[in-house]
Structures are given as C-alpha cells and as structure tokens.
Amino acid sequence: MDANRANVLGRRQKLIAERAEILLRGLAHVGIIALIDEATGYQTIRDREALQAILDAYLRKELAAWAKRFPDEFYEQMFRLRGWRWKGMKVNRPPGSGKIYY
Secondary structure: OOHOOOOOOOHHHHHHHHHHHHHHHHHHHHHHHHHHHHHHHHHHOOOOOOOHHHHHHHHHHHHHOOOOOOOHHHHHHHHHHHHHOOOOOOOOHHHHHHHHOO
C-alpha cells in the first residue's frame, strides 16, 4: 500500500494493491466488530458464521465496482460495427468506447 501511495507500481501491481487494500479494510472492519463482541460478551451468543457473513457483505459491496459488466463478445461486436481493429481483451480499448451511444 505504501508503494501504491508513492505511485511506484506498475499498472497490474496497482490493481493488486487496490484490491489488497479493500481486503485489509474489510478485515479491519470485522476485527473491530469482533473486539467489541469480545468486550461485551456478545461473542458467546453470536452465530458462529456472523463475522464471515459481515466480511462477505462488505467485500461484495466494495468489489462490485470491479465486476465485469459486459461479456467479451459485446466489445468484439462493438469494434466490428465501428470498423475498429479488434486486438482482443488483453489490449486496452479506445477511451471513447465507454461513451458510445447507439
């Protein structure tokens, strides 16, 4: 995370660092809940799977932004219709491709 903040990571490393930070924040969130439960004695009556459910919900919400919105074929057909050369999904798409309205 320090390297990410110092802006010394490559593109792929930056993605991994951002996801790791989301995971760390989720674990910290659950850790705080667990500490409060321990201090109040609630952990004895809490469902065994409750903390896992909280972490799952947190990560699902945070990682939703990374979810794939369209299948690969969508982009392939968009390129075909626009007459653009298709280089596959491993290559960045043109910046304007996210703002095309038909």
